[in-house]
Amino acid sequence: MENLDINPRIIAGVKKAGLKTYESILSLTTQDIQRSTNLSSSDVQVMKTAVAQALVKSPVSALDILHRNCPENLVVTKLTTGCDVMDTALRGGILSQGITEIAGESASGKTQFCLQLCLTVQLPAIQGGLGGGRSSLSYLMVMASMKTGDTRKHVPALGLTWANQVMCRIMLSRTSQQICVPKQVTTSSVTGGGQTCVRELEVIYAPHLPMLKILFIVDEEGIKALT
Known part of the structure; x- marks a missing residue:
C-alpha cells in the first residue's frame, strides 16, 4: 500500500x-x-x-x-462437469471464479449436478479439476423454483441482493420424455437396464456463453448429456 x-x-x-x-x-x-x-x-x-x-x-x-x-x-480457469459433451457446450465447464447459480424445480437434478462438481474439483488441473479445490472455486447457490402451469417463478434462497451478484445462471428442469438406459455389465457392477427421465440444462445468462439448452440424464454413473 x-x-x-x-x-x-x-x-x-x-x-x-x-x-x-x-x-x-x-x-x-x-x-x-x-x-x-x-x-x-x-x-x-x-x-x-x-x-x-x-x-x-x-x-x-x-x-x-x-x-x-x-x-x-487474469486467466479464469474452468471446472469440468465430468461430461465431455456438456463441457464442450459450456466452453470448458463451470467458471472457477464468481457465483454460478444452479436453479431448478424439485427432482430436476440440482443435487446430483452439484455433487458431481464436488467430485470433479478434486481432479488435477490436467484433467479439468482444480487439484483438490481452492479459493477461486465457483460458489454454487441453489435457488428454490416454483412451477405454475407453463411458467416458472424463481424465489431467491438468500434474498434479492445476493441473487443480483450472480455471474452465471443455469436452470435445470425435468421433461416428460423417458428413455431406456442400455444395460452394462462389468466384473464389479451392473448399470442401466431401466427407464429414466430426460432432463434439460438451460443457460439463462452468462458473460461467456450464448443461451443454450442441453438434454441430459442422471444414472448410476452421474450426469450424462444426450447426443
Missing part, C-alpha cells in the same frame, strides 16, 4: 480498517469501504484507481486473456 502515489491520509485510513491487500480493496464496493474507513467517496475512488493501475502495468485485451497472453491472475 505504501508504494501507491496517493495521499498518506487515505492509506492510513484504509490500513486502520484492516484492508491491507489490493484484493480486499477491489472486492468491496465504494459504500462498504466508506463505512469501514470513514473516507469520502472521492477518496475511495482515488484509492481504487491507484490500486487498479498498480495491478495492471500495461493494457490487456480480451483476446490476450483468451490466448493466455496475460498475467496468470
